[in-house]
Every structure is written in structure tokens, then in C-alpha cells.
Amino acid sequence: MKLYLKIWRQKDASSAGKIVDYTLDGVEGDMSFLEMLDILNEELISKGEEPVEFDHDCREGICGTCSLQINGEPHGPDRLVTTCQLHMRKFNDGDTIVIEPFRAKAFPVIKDLIVDRSSFDRIQQAGGYISVNTSGNTVDANAIPINKHAADEAMDAATCIGCGACVAACKNASAMLFTSAKVSQFALLPQGRVEAVERVQNMVRQMDLEGFGNCTNTGACEVECPKGISLTNIARMNREYLSATLKG
Amino acid sequence: MSGLIKSSIARKVVMALSGLFLVVFLTQHFTINITSVIDPETFNAWSHFMGYNPLVQFVLQPVLIAGVIIHFVMGFALEIQNKKARGGSYVKYKGSANAPWVSRNMIYSGLVILAFLALHFYDFWVHEMAYKYIEVSPEDPTRYYHETVEKFAPFWRTIIYIVSFFLLGLHLWHGFASSFQSMGLNNKYSPGIKTFAKIFSVVIPLGFAFIALYHHLNPVTH
Numbered sequence: 001m002k003l004y005l006k007i008w009r010q011k012d013a014s015s016a017g018k019i020v021d022y023t024l025d026g027v028e029g030d031m032s033f034l035e036m037l038d039i040l041n042e043e044l045i046s047k048g049e050e051p052v053e054f055d056h057d058c059r060e061g062i063c064g065t066c067s068l069q070i071n072g073e074p075h076g077p078d079r080l081v082t083t084c085q086l087h088m089r090k091f092n093d094g095d096t097i098v099i100e101p102f103r104a105k106a107f108p109v110i111k112d113l114i115v116d117r118s119s120f121d122r123i124q125q126a127g128g129y130i131s132v133n134t135s136g137n138t139v140d141a142n143a144i145p146i147n148k149h150a151a152d153e154a155m156d157a158a159t160c161i162g163c164g165a166c167v168a169a170c171k172n173a174s175a176m177l178f179t180s181a182k183v184s185q186f187a188l189l190p191q192g193r194v195e196a197v198e199r200v201q202n203m204v205r206q207m208d209l210e211g212f213g214n215c216t217n218t219g220a221c222e223v224e225c226p227k228g229i230s231l232t233n234i235a236r237m238n239r240e241y242l243s244a245t246l247k248g
Numbered sequence: 249m250s251g252l253i254k255s256s257i258a259r260k261v262v263m264a265l266s267g268l269f270l271v272v273f274l275t276q277h278f279t280i281n282i283t284s285v286i287d288p289e290t291f292n293a294w295s296h297f298m299g300y301n302p303l304v305q306f307v308l309q310p311v312l313i314a315g316v317i318i319h320f321v322m323g324f325a326l327e328i329q330n331k332k333a334r335g336g337s338y339v340k341y342k343g344s345a346n347a348p349w350v351s352r353n354m355i356y357s358g359l360v361i362l363a364f365l366a367l368h369f370y371d372f373w374v375h376e377m378a379y380k381y382i383e384v385s386p387e388d389p390t391r392y393y394h395e396t397v398e399k400f401a402p403f404w405r406t407i408i409y410i411v412s413f414f415l416l417g418l419h420l421w422h423g424f425a426s427s428f429q430s431m432g433l434n435n436k437y438s439p440g441i442k443t444f445a446k447i448f449s450v451v452i453p454l455g456f457a458f459i460a461l462y463h464h465l466n467p468v469t470h
Contacts, residue, residue, distance in 0.1 A: 173330070
């Protein structure tokens with residue numbers, strides 16, 4: 001198929017970017033979206049032009065590295081998939097596709113379609129961990145009885161790959177779905193309860209410091225999340241935060 | 249404490265609590281108003297009670313005004329902050345793909361309601377304050393029904409009220425159910441609460457619109 005691509009090109013963080021038009025022929029339905037961009041880049045390189053920079057790593061939908069706002073939606077029009085798992089069969093011959101970087105003040109553009117998502121790392125570093133004694137006397141995690149339902153919910157929360165689609169989709173560029181998943185994966189387990197009060201307070205404080213917007217419960221994040229992280233995690237984080245505040 | 253006021257979660261809880269408080273007020277307001285259709289004497293009696301009871305006048309009324317102010321000032325502050333959080337704007341942003349219109353446009357339905365409140369205060373509250381505290385007119389427990397019905401004689405006012413109630417319904421459609429999520433309530437009771445909130449957001453504004461239309465179509469004959 002033949003596609004008309006409108007791609008955001010930006011030299012570096014301090015330069016102004018703009019949309020550049022490309023026409024790409026010979027795209028097949030079985031190609032992934034990133035393979036389509038690979039082909040475009042090969043054409044650009046053969047013509048001596050600068051290739052389009054985009055983030056990618058595992059290309060298996062599990063690492064959270066790929067991003068892209070495709071036709072106004074993070075990871076494109078398909079549901080529960082990352083951009084690397086989005087296939088070109090979801091598009092038609094002659095389609096125009098607008099490709100932009102995820103946009104948020106807390107995700108500054110580095111170059112073209114690559115944004116700096118280290119704000120997520122800093123939120124995680126603020127409290128997304130448990131303290132485990134590694135002196136050689138580590139207790140087997142399975143020695144602690146855990147309710148099956150709680151374990152499942154914690155695992156569901158832990159499937160968040162931190163790609164940033166929630167922020168990109170949210171009209172407020174809020175990072176509450178990401179932060180709440182990271183709070184929840186510990187809050188639901190006994191090992192995580194020990195530092196629960198400090199964790200939620202520190203992670204929410206860092207999230208606010210990074211300049212993310214506020215949650216207005218539109219639910220866009222949940223719909224666009226490639227891992228189907230549920231809004232119940234945000235409610236849990238709100239509860240955790242309120243209870244942490246009351247405990248001081 | 250200042251850290252708490254700046255916190256995104258504390259702010260959304262403030263929006264939720266002030267919103268829920270206004271929902272309770274709406275219910276009370278509607279209960280009294282609907283009596284104007286059923287029995288004018290009951291409406292007069294309740295209105296007189298609300299107008300002259302010291303607890304209502306000097307405690308509940310200031311609390312209500314504070315609730316309204318907190319809700320819209322915080323709403324504006326959050327909207328500005330949220331706009332800034334986007335940074336550069338998208339060339340193409342397909343909001344309709346993942347969230348309903350009402351949830352994405354609370355600021356606009358809210359602005360219409362705020363403009364309506366200005367008219368509503370001018371229509372009833374300013375008049376009431378002038379009657380009681382400036383003109384110092386005598387108490388008249390029978391005046392409220394006539395005063396209310398006469399307000400709906402002009403077609404334009406009735407239409408403005410009905411349009412505003414429609415926007416109020418849209419605002420409640422997202423806001424009422426959403427306030428429970430903001431306060432951390434999302435469990436097995438949530439679907440029931442959500443259904444109740446949606447029914448409320450249709451029935452109450454529709455009821456208010458009915459009252460306005462009823463009085464427009466049934467003017468007081470002297």
C-alpha cells in the first residue's frame with residue numbers, strides 16, 4: 001500500500017519542530033509500524049537525508065520503549081498494543097498518517113519523535129521500591145501468605161511498562177495512571193505495606209514536581225494503555241494518599 | 249499543610265467534596281422548588297423558612313457560597329495547570345477516541361453554569377437581600393410563589409434557564425460519579441453508585457427545567 005506520512009521533525013530540544021510530508025510506497029499489511037518507519041529511514045538514508053529518530057528496543061511489546069502519537073492516539077488506533085505491535089493492516093492504501101512525539105511538559109522532545117521520559121524514572125526512584133534485607137538471610141517471598149485476589153491485582157498493576165501512553169492520551173498530561181500502578185503493585189502486598197505511607201507521599205510529590213497535570217477522571221489513559229492498567233489503581237492511590245495524609 | 253494544598257490528589261479531593269456538597273444542595277433546592285408546582289402554600293412556607301431561619305441565613309448560606317467559590321476557583325486553577333502540563337500542542341489529538349465529550353469539557357459546562365448562577369443570583373438572591381436588608385420590607389410569608397412564577401413570564405429567561413439546566417446535567421453526568429473515584433472509592437459498589445449518579449444527573453436538571461417551563465406556561469392570574 002501507499003501511505004502519506006506527516007512526521008514531526010525536530011533537530012534537537014532547543015530547536016522548533018515542524019511536520020514534514022513523506023510518501024511511502026510498497027508498505028505491506030504484515031509489517032509492524034516500526035518496520036514501516038525502518039523502510040522510510042532506509043529510503044531517506046539512501047537519498048542522503050537524515051533518518052527519522054524514534055525510540056524502540058524489544059519490539060515485542062514488553063519493554064515500554066516505543067512511543068509515538070499516531071493519528072492523535074498514543075500507540076495508534078489499535079487497543080492493548082504498543083506501537084511495535086501495531087500492524088500496518090490496521091491502515092488502508094492511500095491513508096494519511098500523522099506521527100508525532102508524546103507531548104507533555106514533563107516529556108521534553110530530544111529529537112524528532114524521541115522524548116525524554118526520565119521523569120517516570122524519578123517518580124519510581126522516589127518510592128517505587130521495597131527495602132529487602134540482602135544480608136544472606138533473605139526470607140523466601142513465598143513464605144508470606146498472600147491472598148490470591150490481592151496477588152493478581154498487584155501483578156496486573158505491575159504489568160505497567162512505563163511507556164507514557166497514559167500521559168500522552170490524557171487531556172491534562174496527567175501521570176496518575178502510571179504512578180498509581182507503581183504505588184498499587186506494592187500497596188497490595190504485605191512486603192509493600194511497611195513503607196506504604198512514605199511511598200505514596202513521595203511518589204505523588206515527585207509526580208507533581210515533574211509538572212504533570214491533574215487527573216479529571218476522563219478515563220482516556222485506561223483506554224489507551226497498551227497493558228490495560230485499570231482506573232481502580234488511581235482510586236487506590238487516592239485512598240493511599242488520603243490515608244497517608246491523615247496518618248501524617 | 250501548604251504541601252497538601254499544592255498536591256494534585258488533595259486538589260481533586262477538594263473538587264470532589266465541594267462538588268458533592270453542591271449535589272446535596274441541588275437536591276434540597278429541587279425538593280423545595282418542586283412544591284411550587286404541587287402546592288403553592290407549601291412552597292411559600294418552605295421559602296419563608298429558608299429566607300428567615302437564622303441558621304439557614306447566617307450559617308448554611310455563607311457555607312454554600314463558599315462551596316460554590318471553592319469549586320469554581322479550584323476548577324479554573326486546575327484547568328490552567330493542566331493546560332500548562334501539555335507543553336507543546338499536538339498537531340492531531342483525537343480526544344473523542346478514548347473519552348466522552350462531557351468529561352473533556354467540564355470547564356465549558358462549568359462556565360455556562362457559572363454564568364447562569366450570576367443571572368440566578370441577580371434574579372432571586374439580590375432581590376431577596378434588597379427586600380430584607382436594604383428596603384427592610386416587612387415579612388410576608390405569601391409572596392414567594394408569585395415572585396417565582398412571575399420571573400418565568402419572559403420567554404428568554406425560561407429558555408436561558410432550560411439551556412443552563414441541560415449543561416448542568418452534562419456537568420453532573422461526569423462530575424457526580426467521578427467525585428467518588430477522586431475520593432478513592434472504586435469497588436463492588438461503584439457500578440451502583442455510578443448508575444444512581446447518572447439517573448440523578450438526568451432527573452434533577454430535567455425536573456428543574458420542567459418547573460421553569462411549567463411556570464412559564466401557567467402564569468399567575470391576578
